[in-house]
Amino acid sequence: MELSDLYRDVILDHNRRPRNFGDLSAANATIEGFNPLCGDRLTLRLKLAGDRIEDIRFEGQGCAISTASASLMTEAVKGKTREQAIALFERMHRLLTDDSAPVDEELGKLAALSGVREFPARVKCASLCWHTLASALKSAEAQVLPSVSTE
Amino acid sequence: MTNTLAVHEGPRFDVAAVRREFPVLARTVHGKPLAYLDNGASSQRPNAVIDAVDDYERHHHANIHRGVHALSQEATTLYEGARDRVTRFINARSRHEVVFVRGTTEAINLVAQSYARPLLRAGDEVLVTHLEHHANIVPWQIVCEQTGAKLVAAPMDSHGEIHADAVEALMGPRTKLFACAHVSNALGTVLPVRRLIASAKAQGIATLIDGAQAVPHMTVDVQALGADFYAFSGHKMFGPTGIGVLYGRESVLERMPPWQGGGDMILAVSFAKTTYNGLPYKFEAGTPNISGAIGLGAAVDFLGSIDRDAAQSHEAELLHYATARLDAIDGLRVIGTASHKASLISFIVAGVHPHDLGTVLDQDGIAVRTGHHCAMPVMEFFKVPATARASFAIYNTFEEIDRLAASIDRARRLFV
Numbered sequence: 001m002e003l004s005d006l007y008r009d010v011i012l013d014h015n016r017r018p019r020n021f022g023d024l025s026a027a028n029a030t031i032e033g034f035n036p037l038c039g040d041r042l043t044l045r046l047k048l049a050g051d052r053i054e055d056i057r058f059e060g061q062g063c064a065i066s067t068a069s070a071s072l073m074t075e076a077v078k079g080k081t082r083e084q085a086i087a088l089f090e091r092m093h094r095l096l097t098d099d100s101a102p103v104d105e106e107l108g109k110l111a112a113l114s115g116v117r118e119f120p121a122r123v124k125c126a127s128l129c130w131h132t133l134a135s136a137l138k139s140a141e142a143q144v145l146p147s148v149s150t151e
Numbered sequence: 152m153t154n155t156l157a158v159h160e161g162p163r164f165d166v167a168a169v170r171r172e173f174p175v176l177a178r179t180v181h182g183k184p185l186a187y188l189d190n191g192a193s194s195q196r197p198n199a200v201i202d203a204v205d206d207y208e209r210h211h212h213a214n215i216h217r218g219v220h221a222l223s224q225e226a227t228t229l230y231e232g233a234r235d236r237v238t239r240f241i242n243a244r245s246r247h248e249v250v251f252v253r254g255t256t257e258a259i260n261l262v263a264q265s266y267a268r269p270l271l272r273a274g275d276e277v278l279v280t281h282l283e284h285h286a287n288i289v290p291w292q293i294v295c296e297q298t299g300a301k302l303v304a305a306p307m308d309s310h311g312e313i314h315a316d317a318v319e320a321l322m323g324p325r326t327k328l329f330a331c332a333h334v335s336n337a338l339g340t341v342l343p344v345r346r347l348i349a350s351a352k353a354q355g356i357a358t359l360i361d362g363a364q365a366v367p368h369m370t371v372d373v374q375a376l377g378a379d380f381y382a383f384s385g386h387k388m389f390g391p392t393g394i395g396v397l398y399g400r401e402s403v404l405e406r407m408p409p410w411q412g413g414g415d416m417i418l419a420v421s422f423a424k425t426t427y428n429g430l431p432y433k434f435e436a437g438t439p440n441i442s443g444a445i446g447l448g449a450a451v452d453f454l455g456s457i458d459r460d461a462a463q464s465h466e467a468e469l470l471h472y473a474t475a476r477l478d479a480i481d482g483l484r485v486i487g488t489a490s491h492k493a494s495l496i497s498f499i500v501a502g503v504h505p506h507d508l509g510t511v512l513d514q515d516g517i518a519v520r521t522g523h524h525c526a527m528p529v530m531e532f533f534k535v536p537a538t539a540r541a542s543f544a545i546y547n548t549f550e551e552i553d554r555l556a557a558s559i560d561r562a563r564r565l566f567v
Contacts, residue, residue: 003510003511003514003565007507007565007566012565012566016566038505038536038537039522039523039530039536040506040536061536063504063505063506063507064504064507064566065507067504119510121510122510
């Protein structure tokens with residue numbers, strides 16, 4: 001278990017320069033995620049057009065893992081349908097938590113987050129944004145939604 | 152265990168001798184020697200405590216205060232012997248003033264529900280300070296909600312200092328109880344408790360001191376302090392978890408109703424009426440944490456066996472050295488710079504989230520706490536979501552601080 005397994009270059013890069021970071025004035029769905037263990041807060045804003053995530057941006061304070069995970073997630077789900085994004089959430093959930101399964105390399109850059117498996121205290125950092133997104137997508141109403149906590 | 156394990160070598164405190172008493176300090180973490188700098192969360196245990204608990208479990212366990220058989224007598228003697236040790240340790244007037252509880256949190260909840268709840272009326276005030284641990288905020292919020300009283304927080308300054316004047320300005324005829332930390336767990340600030348207690352007393356305000364972070368670092372004399380209540384935990388002073396102490400002045404405890412009902416807290420029970428037991432048993436319903444109390448008694452003996460003045464100087468030197476080393480790191484900001492601090496440092500590093508820092512330090516075998524330290528109002532005040540905190544104990548070394556500084560530097564190179 002090496003530090004470089006957790007903090008891969010792609011994660012360090014997305015932490016330093018998070019993609020899709022900031023406000024989204026055209027958003028029609030906003031949801032907040034909170035990790036009480038470390039105080040991480042995340043706001044996801046989505047512009048849903050019918051069944052499709054037309055745009056998505058995030059804001060908040062978080063560690064490198066949570067920032068990079070949210071940044072990578074916004075890149076991965078932009079343009080996807082709800083169903084596709086939820087399917088991706090489920091694959092990510094397995095990637096982050098099931099250390100008996102082989103790493104799903106088809107996830108591409110997202111697979112870089114698999115290092116958290118070896119750092120149990122950090123799994124929630126990587127999964128917070130995904131839980132927040134899934135909660136937003138599973139909710140029937142595209143509007144201001146209740147907040148999500150990892151606890 | 153000998154009572155001479157910590158001796159001066161010249162003016163120096165013999166850290167190596169103290170370290171040998173703590174078996175866990177010999178282990179490695181991720182292939183590196185453990186540098187345990189999370190004593191504010193929980194300290195490690197010396198052989199004396201481990202052995203006392205082990206001996207009890209192997210040879211003397213039975214329920215206390217109940218049996219005429221030998222084991223019950225022995226367990227009772229050990230448990231009550233621990234109470235006598237604690238009584239002397241904090242210089243309480245009487246063993247009736249020492250109530251065993253689960254920890255500081257339970258002690259404060261006991262006072263909130265058994266002392267404050269019957270006392271408080273709508274419009275009354277409970278006064279705390281801005282730097283309190285959640286355990287010295289939430290129990291008061293609960294009782295305020297129950298009674299219509301109001302929780303008031305005295306301000307702190309940008310160093311994390313609590314000025315007695317500012318607290319005293321908020322003490323008035325509505326104030327029924329004043330509760331504050333002796334030492335801040337998040338910032339290390341030592342509060343001017345003696346003066347604050349005296350000011351409160353002069354106005355007839357009851358006082359509770361959260362001593363969880365003070366007892367491991369300094370000699371506490373509850374009579375000299377004069378508070379009505381003083382609470383602390385065993386596991387932060389080299390004892391076991393799940394055991395702590397509520398000290399209460401006897402005349403105050405006498406007037407309080409029991410908090411929990413059950414066995415051991417009664418003299419006689421019928422369906423018509425129950426007669427409560429005397430102090431301190433009135434507040435110890437049910438079978439207590441017997442082994443924990445015995446371990447706490449052993450921790451008291453351990454602290455009694457070391458030169459506490461020398462230990463305190465050693466900790467002061469650690470704090471001084473660590474502050475200088477950490478201040479020299481680019482982008483590092485110490486959170487909490489009060490003039491009088493116990494040996495802990497909260498800090499943030501620009502560009503490195505405390506949680507990531509904690510992981511890097513852990514990989515180097517260094518244990519620190521990262522997070523909000525159960526003091527979210529403090530984090531809010533300093534506009535940080537979390538800090539990293541290195542908290543020292545008598546067994547920490549200057550070399551461990553060098554490793555801490557080197558590892559923080561490593562984290563900076565990784566993230567910034």
